[in-house]
Amino acid sequence: MDRLFGLFEQALWERGYLAMGGQIVDASIIQASRQRMTKEEKAQVKAGDIPQAWKDNPAKLAQKDREARWILKHSKARGDTKAIDIAVPFFGYKNHLSMDRSFGFIRKYHVTEASFHDGKALRWLLDHNNTSCVVWGDTAYRNEENEKFLAEHGFRSQLHRKKPKKKPMLASIQRANRKKSRIRVYIEHVFAAQKERMSLFIRTIGLERAKIKMALANFSYNMQRLIFWEIGKKGQRSQDKSDSHLRKCLIFRQSNDKSPPQ
Numbered sequence: 001m002d003r004l005f006g007l008f009e010q011a012l013w014e015r016g017y018l019a020m021g022g023q024i025v026d027a028s029i030i031q032a033s034r035q036r037m038t039k040e041e042k043a044q045v046k047a048g049d050i051p052q053a054w055k056d057n058p059a060k061l062a063q064k065d066r067e068a069r070w071i072l073k074h075s076k077a078r079g080d081t082k083a084i085d086i087a088v089p090f091f092g093y094k095n096h097l098s099m100d101r102s103f104g105f106i107r108k109y110h111v112t113e114a115s116f117h118d119g120k121a122l123r124w125l126l127d128h129n130n131t132s133c134v135v136w137g138d139t140a141y142r143n144e145e146n147e148k149f150l151a152e153h154g155f156r157s158q159l160h161r162k163k164p165k166k167k168p169m170l171a172s173i174q175r176a177n178r179k180k181s182r183i184r185v186y187i188e189h190v191f192a193a194q195k196e197r198m199s200l201f202i203r204t205i206g207l208e209r210a211k212i213k214m215a216l217a218n219f220s221y222n223m224q225r226l227i228f229w230e231i232g233k234k235g236q237r238s239q240d241k242s243d244s245h246l247r248k249c250l251i252f253r254q255s256n257d258k259s260p261p262q
């Protein structure tokens with residue numbers, strides 16, 4: 001899949017769709033079929049062991065996904081008077097993406113279990129071929145190690161700043177984060193397209209198969225994005241041709257020629 005992705009990237013460059021304008025990084029949880037396990041079995045799987053009951057039953061072992069993980073996603077729900085903090089459990093894998101700002105193609109991706117922290121995947125997502133050095137991302141990517149890595153490799157960080165513990169966030173930081181969000185939000189459209197239009201859901205067993213499925217989803221999104229740009233180009237050429245003919249007709253009327261231009 002990496003070779004296929006590389007060939008498509010090369011084709012994009014040949015058609016003029018260079019990675020430009022900087023890059024936006026983010027990750028999204030892709031749910032998988034939930035596994036029914038006891039507390040003891042969960043502890044053994046998390047430690048990297050295989051429960052003895054599964055070893056004794058190969059058919060059952062073949063249907064158990066031992067590489068997907070649980071994660072709690074914190075959010076807010078509307079209450080009667082104020083927002084309520086909630087934690088929603090998800091089971092599956094995580095699709096880490098990097099897209100270029102100008103054309104919106106997925107340039108880099110990395111697949112992990114759902115519990116893998118977003119910030120640790122940053123160095124796998126950075127595209128050194130992008131013509132701009134700017135990197136946008138949410139607060140999950142902002143830490144001292146990542147900031148140092150970006151500076152050492154010639155990138156300029158536009159990662160969101162975190163709220164100080166037990167202190168209000170400065171108004172200047174809030175304004176800066178809102179400004180960054182106007183750009184960073186575009187990568188959410190990619191995840192929305194994959195989950196809504198493609199109904200992306202992992203029904204296979206194991207990380208390797210999940211990688212292939214997510215790679216195909218990323219590749220399919222890029223194909224749709226290329227069609228969007230190509231149709232837009234044809235429409236623009238058609239409009240330019242129509243405008244040119246209209247200008248010729250206006251010139252003909254003004255000069256009172258005998259026959260209209262063809």
